[in-house]
Amino acid sequence: MIQNLFDYTGNPFVDAGISALTIWCGKKQPKELTEQDLNAALPEIATLFTQESWIKTFYTTFANGPIAQPANKGKEREKWIELISEFKKELKPLGEKGSCIACGRRDAIRIRKEKRGLLRSEVPMTSGSLNYYSFASSGADYCGACAIAIQVSPLVFYRSGDKMILVHSSSEKAMRSWAKRAIKNVREQIQLRSYTGCFSENYKNPKNALFQVAKSLIQDEEDWASEPVAIRIYHFTNYNQGPELDYYDLPAKIFRFLNEVQHSDERTSWENLVKRRYYYIYEKKEFWQNPDEKPEKPEEEYKNNANAIYEGLLNDKWIVKCFYSSRDKETYINWKLLQLYLMEVREMEKQRIEVIRRVADEISAVIRKDESPNPKRLGQLERASTYASFRNTLRLIIKERIKGNAENPLFSLEEYAENLFPDGALGWRETQDLILFRIYEVLHDWLKSKHIEIDESEEEKSNLASE
Ligand SMILES: [Zn+2]
Numbered sequence: 001m002i003q004n005l006f007d008y009t010g011n012p013f014v015d016a017g018i019s020a021l022t023i024w025c026g027k028k029q030p031k032e033l034t035e036q037d038l039n040a041a042l043p044e045i046a047t048l049f050t051q052e053s054w055i056k057t058f059y060t061t062f063a064n065g066p067i068a069q070p071a072n073k074g075k076e077r078e079k080w081i082e083l084i085s086e087f088k089k090e091l092k093p094l095g096e097k098g099s100c101i102a103c104g105r106r107d108a109i110r111i112r113k114e115k116r117g118l119l120r121s122e123v124p125m126t127s128g129s130l131n132y133y134s135f136a137s138s139g140a141d142y143c144g145a146c147a148i149a150i151q152v153s154p155l156v157f158y159r160s161g162d163k164m165i166l167v168h169s170s171s172e173k174a175m176r177s178w179a180k181r182a183i184k185n186v187r188e189q190i191q192l193r194s195y196t197g198c199f200s201e202n203y204k205n206p207k208n209a210l211f212q213v214a215k216s217l218i219q220d221e222e223d224w225a226s227e228p229v230a231i232r233i234y235h236f237t238n239y240n241q242g243p244e245l246d247y248y249d250l251p252a253k254i255f256r257f258l259n260e261v262q263h264s265d266e267r268t269s270w271e272n273l274v275k276r277r278y279y280y281i282y283e284k285k286e287f288w289q290n291p292d293e294k295p296e297k298p299e300e301e302y303k304n305n306a307n308a309i310y311e312g313l314l315n316d317k318w319i320v321k322c323f324y325s326s327r328d329k330e331t332y333i334n335w336k337l338l339q340l341y342l343m344e345v346r347e348m349e350k351q352r353i354e355v356i357r358r359v360a361d362e363i364s365a366v367i368r369k370d371e372s373p374n375p376k377r378l379g380q381l382e383r384a385s386t387y388a389s390f391r392n393t394l395r396l397i398i399k400e401r402i403k404g405n406a407e408n409p410l411f412s413l414e415e416y417a418e419n420l421f422p423d424g425a426l427g428w429r430e431t432q433d434l435i436l437f438r439i440y441e442v443l444h445d446w447l448k449s450k451h452i453e454i455d456e457s458e459e460e461k462s463n464l465a466s467e
Helices: 012-024 035-049 052-061 076-089 144-156 172-192 206-219 252-262 267-284 308-314 335-345 350-368 376-383 387-403 413-420 428-448 456-465
Strands: 158-160 163-169 231-237 244-250
Touching (some): 012 144, 035 052, 035 144, 052 163, 076 144, 144 163, 144 172, 158 206, 163 172, 335 350, 335 428, 350 413, 350 428, 387 428
Antiparallel strands (some): 163 231, 231 244
């Protein structure tokens, strides 16, 4: 029987530490880790963790632990190794069952003279006081191996301002890929003897950080096409005064969409769209009294602004309004990328998308016949604010097509009920957005040449609606 020390547990701190050890020791899977690997790795990790910039990390993650305690100044390494040795005393392979709350396959340890379980100084986000626990228990119940994993988990943390981000995923491959990314940075620090603490790319906004984590995974050489990857990040601080914890989820369908975009010709187009939404806020919020003083904003400064695209994706909101401008009669991406968004993120049927596109193309042909400076039907489609007014405009367009001896009807009854307005008055705005998007894509140059008058107040309203 093979006796493994480690396997993923579902506990985010333990799993982060297991991924960290796996990558640090050059293994492919946690089950390959041996006690010899731990004996070699832990002293190296102790040296790293007791560098000045890393000690600061421990104020955030293990307040009052052996490295963060002011009383241990100068002896941090020795004290940490002492704690680890306590955990190692009862190192056992995974069994069938046990009282550890993380793995459930080994019994929890009792440490020190107090014979207690683990406290907040050893496990982030647990209670700092024995009083918190029920009468029969003292401290949190973890086995020695899981406790060691928790202690080394900062190797793969992602620093976010004065908080930390812990990356957890439904996919073990994704957790290892993230560990690879973070440990690459840590190894560079060691090589250059330039220690900066936990891996950071200076994302203070946790939602933007989550998308950056996804991007790092996607850019790894791993093939993600057949792997469902949902990512959860925990954004936390374990300070003595006021520990805080939030979490953010990136569903597997969003990861799949981002992965497909990254490997398609639309990658640059998507990146520019995301940037445009950062810029939008930067341009609109009146930062600068005198526009001449407005500096060139490097990415470093705006990447912590809220981004409507990312917010919309995380909150499962319809974001097609961010993909075009009614004012400029312009689309920022093409139909191909829009279709990918609709199918992967909105899970829209391909047939519905195709019917809407064909109908929008027919409507574009009708609009193009309008020789007036402001094409009337386009204005009506843009301004329609109720289901009834939108349907009425379509009815007028149908009449015009009949007058112009169109060969086929604009749409069949089935298409109307199943594809254009499947949810009736509830979902008609989606169809309006998609039709307008397609009209701007098809007629952009023609509309541009007409110098249509712009109603700025309307534009402002529609932009705010999409924030
Ligand atoms: Zn355990």
